[in-house]
Amino acid sequence: MVRQPISRLTRPRFAAWLLVLPLFLFSAATFVVPIVMMLARSVQDPELSRAFPQTARLVAQWDGRDLPPAAVMNSFIAELRAARGTEGLSFAANRLNSEISGFRSMLLRTARTLPAAPLDDPAAALARIDPRWGERSTWAAMRRASGPLTDGFLLAALDRQRNDDGAIVRVPEERAVFVSVLIRTLWISAAVTAFCLVLGYPVAYLIASLPAKIANPLLVLVLIPFWTSVLVRTTAWVVLLQRDGLVNGLLQRLGFTDQPLALIYNRTGVLIAMVHVLLPLMVLPLYSVMKGIGRAPMLAAMSLGARPFEAFVRVYLPQSAAGIGAGCLLVFISALGYYVTPELVGGGGDQMISYFIAFYTNRTTNWGLAGALSLILLLATGLLYVAYARLSRSSAASA
Amino acid sequence: MTDRFVVFDGVTKTFAGGVHAVRDLNLDIARGEFVTFLGPSGSGKTTSLMMLAGFETPSAGSILLDGRPLDRLPPYHRGIGMVFQSYALFPHMTVAENIAFPLTVRRRAKAEIEDAVKQALDLVQLSAMGGRRPAQLSGGQQQRVALARALVFKPSLVLMDEPLGALDRQLRERMQIEIKHIHARLGVTLVYVTHDQGEALTMSDRIAVFRDGGLQQVGTPGEVYERPLTSFVAQFVGESNQFGGTLGDAAGMVELDGGWRMPATLAHSIAAGARTTVSIRPERIRISRDDGAPATVQELIYHGDHMRVVMRLESGHAVFAKLLTGAVPDWVRHGAQVRVSWDGRDARALDALPNHRTEEKLR
Amino acid sequence: MIRSLGMRALAALSLCALMMPGAAAARDLTVVGWGGSSQAAQRQVYYGPFTAQTRIPIQEDSWSGGLGVLRTRVQAGNVTWDVVQVEADELQIGCDEGLFERIDWAAMGGRDAFMPEAVSDCGVGAVAWTVGLAYDGARLREGPASWADFWDLQRFPGQRTLRRGPKYTLEIALMSDGVPPSEVYNVLRTPAGVDRAFRRLDQIKPNIIWWTAGAQPGQLLASGEVAMAAAYTSRMYAARRDDNRDLRVVWNGSIFAVDFWVVLRGSSNRDNAMRFIQFATRPENQSRFPTLAFQGATNLQAARQGEAAVAPSLATYPDNMRVSVPLDVEFWVDNIEELTQRFNAWAAR
Helix, strand or coil, X not given: CCHHXXXXXXXXXXXXXXXXXXXXXXXXXXXXXXXXXXXXXXXXXXXXXXXXXXXXXXXXXXXXXXXXXXXXXXXXXXXXXXXXXXXXXHHHHHHHHCCCCCHHHHHHHHHHHCXXXXXXCHHHHHHHHCHHHHCHHHHHHHHHCCCCECXXXXXXXXXXXXXXXXXXXXXXXXXCCHHHHHHHHHHHHHHXXXXXXXXXXXXXXXXXXXXXXXXXXXXXXXXXXXXXXXXXXXXXXXXXXXXXXXXXXHHHHCCCCCCCCCCCXXXXXXXXXXXXXXXXXHHHHHHHXXXXXXXXXXXXXXXXXXXXXXXXXXXXXXXXXXXXXXXXXXXXHHHHXXXXXXXXXXXXXXXXXXXXXXXXXXXXXXXXXXXXXHHHHHHHHHHHHHHHHHXXXXXXXXX | CCCCCEEEEEEEEEECCCEEEEEEEEEEECCCCEEEEECXXXXXXXXXXXXXXXXXXXXXXXXXXXXXXXXXXXXXXXXXXXXXXXXXXXXXXXXXXXXXXXXXXXXXXXXXXXXXXXXXXXXXXXXXXXXXXXXXXXXHHHHHHHHHHHHCCCCCEEEEECCCCCCCHHHHHHHHHHHHHHHHHHCCEEEEEECCHHHHHHHCCEEEEEECCEEEEEECHHHHHHCCCCHHHHHHCCCCEEEEEEECCCCCEEEECCCEEEECEECCXXXXXXXXXXXXXXXXXXXXXXXXXXXXXXXXXXXXXXXEEEEEECXXXXXXXXXXXXXXXXXXXXXXXXXXXXXXXXXXXXXXXXXXXXXXXXX | CHHHHHHHXXXXXXXXXXXXXXXXXCCXXXXXXXXXXXXXXXXXXXXXXXXXXXXXXXXXXXXXXXXXXXXXXXXXCCCCCCEEEECHHHHHHHXXXXXXXXXXXCCCCCHHHXXXXXXXXXXXXXXXXXXXXEEECCCCCXXXXXXXXXXXXXXXXXXXXXXXXXXXXXXXXXXXXXXXXXXXXXXXXXXXHHHXXXXXXXXHHHHEEEECCCCHHHHHHHCCCEEEEEEEHHHHHHHHHHCCCCEEEEEXXXXXXXEXXXXXXXXXXXXXXXXXXXXXXXXXXXXXXXXXXXXXXXXXXXXXXXXXXXXHHCCCCHHHHHHCEECCHHHHHHHHHHXXXXXXXXXXX
């Protein structure tokens, strides 16, 4: 008697899981696995040990003082000869080049010019090809890259590096860029979120209070920037915001300013363009929450003696908090990943962290550093999300 | 009316597009009175309430509260307690905070607020629920919180907009009595909007029946039920048999359509020869074997405490009667030939219903 | 019942997966360019005539560079691109990494038929292009003559635009500071030289608008936003022709580089891809390209056969070659990462 209903209940659930399976497999294959692999790269360091397995093992054992012993040099020379013309050599050269600029060409040239005959004095022979082989920092770089795991990329993503003695130090000031980029990324995202909230809240309130016949076309208007291609939008902003653009022309004609303002190719342009693109992500959750609140709470509060402002602050605003939270989270997290817009309408100091992730992924194929930057961005986002979840839960509990 | 606590003076509300929501409303409400605005949806009852609350502005006429015109007074200065159809409780506040709200916006002292909230919670029998959130309460409990919140700042006037609409029947009936008791205990003036005539009859001191933006009748439940002034009221409040006809003479003899004459009481002066509708409450219909017009029993419908007997007169008119279940004689059976009669004073000659169709009314 | 349904779904899925490589095998020869006016010109002189002559249809695609893009495609075994136009640094690293098929130079007419910068084991030079100083003759009556003038804010007030990134920018800074073109990379290879370049950039930093897309310098000059630009010269000449604008190029100190045709390793259309490259670098075909695109031919004979009127607008014109610097690919392969980091740190300050 009891059994039958239970099996009847569970069987469709099993079928439902089966139906979800393709999507699950799809997202695992196209989303989860690549992300995990990308993040794993931030600590993997396989190139050197693949091209020079024995040398990598030996150089890792070297105490780091003076120059490595002859055994290391001999093994290196032997393995370099063997690696000549292989792809592995190029990967190792790329890896070492990100430790010391110029290492790539030095290594490839050394591989080309290394005499075939056995060498009596390997250190001297190498130093003859390039004096940098006689420097301790060259071998220290190889030791850092000997793998199979490294903290070098994560350190680099935080503007830190290991010096030749293996201690963690700051990178030279003229190269320290990632921490300030991360802060800048968070700051721009926060500013965009704040502007979106200030601009989007009244819009959502207006649309939520209008009858559907008027509200629906307005919602479509809100969504249009979302559906427009980045390129078209950006071009439109250039036309509007440039020196002789429409906005400057209008401001000058109205007498607000007598010189054209710099509205684009700087932070202002980035904020304007990003707010424009991300505004729908703020308006839509706000709208859906406000639609659920309706008119009654405000009317009730006023009938109970609250002036409109107090009624809004004490009754409406807290009830729309879920929409504010969702909207801010959506905008903020989307903004963190932006790079096309800042690249096209920003100035030299407006690049966000995704720009560098794309740069190291596509241009220089330093995927370790790209992975490390992604990991830092992911961690920062995750931390903020946890903080938000805590905050909203505790405020829901206390309010 | 000597005490004119609330006065609607020629109040008209026209919405954009020229729709008359309320037309020339004149109504006085006495201090301490329980007045119900009764009517179908779109009749103007809620709009009238909203104008009194201050959420709508009259297009013409004015509303007075305790002698003061309300025209320029915003809702938050009117000091009127209001219970909304959806309760409009604040979900992010506890029950106690909800009830304290009207006092905190008035910047009352903390101790005073605590006292008042406790009293209000006691009044609606929710003393143990102060720390809960509205979402954790049942519908009936939420309703009581809304009530307590509207009463806690001791308003002299309380408005209720279909407050029991969302409750099931049993709870609704219990709350009706409870609200009535609270009204009696606090002596507050109460304006209550509903489309449920039973609710209106149960609770009100007086009922104002609305239709198409105008008042049809104002009176005590007994007056409205027993002596409806219009055929609409007769139909909307309670049930009635209605027959179309022409008034024969001023004494009240009516020529019914289908060739049948009957005496009726005139609800108001109707010219001889004018069209009229005669309305008779079903419980006033007498069924016997020998006295009255011959009729055939067509259907017997069991309603628990009473029985509904549907009959057809020889004239073709359908007529129905309500009999207490124990009082139905055994010869009143399907297909039986009976005779039907009523007192002339129970048959009221009212305004003619347009397109009068007796048949339809029966179904 | 449900189990069999699930099995059937799985079978359908694997069938789809099986069919995908089959679909790839039947795909057309895919040629990937850089879009815009240059690809439009390629379509006219290469793609169409190639298909007309060989009956091999061509599928077009475009990209905006990046070795990582190519590496991902080759490593994933998902080679849906056959012929790609790559920049010199991509050619060099990609060649070392084995991303490209080797070129049979005999089939291409021999290495000697091409300018030396256009010859590689893995690619055949496609075009020679230039970054140079450009300005609007309608706005500047007395135009600048060198990069030094680019820094002269007194004589030429207004904003300038440079490509955002260290490449070209550091070379230009050094040349403006009096380093002769032939010495630029020697100086840049020293730390002091890099410092010198950044110090020089400091002097006009507030006056720089950075461009990222090749179309931007033309727009910025047109709107009067900037007085001078470091721009792709081909785009300036194209705007001169198409939009009737008086854009002018200073060849003195310009930087030229060669783009290459390569075939991705593992291409299923390898033979047709090589045939296409051969077709597109033959003198009679390549000589038609500069007239349309204002980019120089790499085949020496093609360069000679080209329209005489266009020749002075090309990187390969002898007078232009004499005063310009060839981009040092090895320098940038070695240093792009560090200098990009440093550039961005500097730009943000």
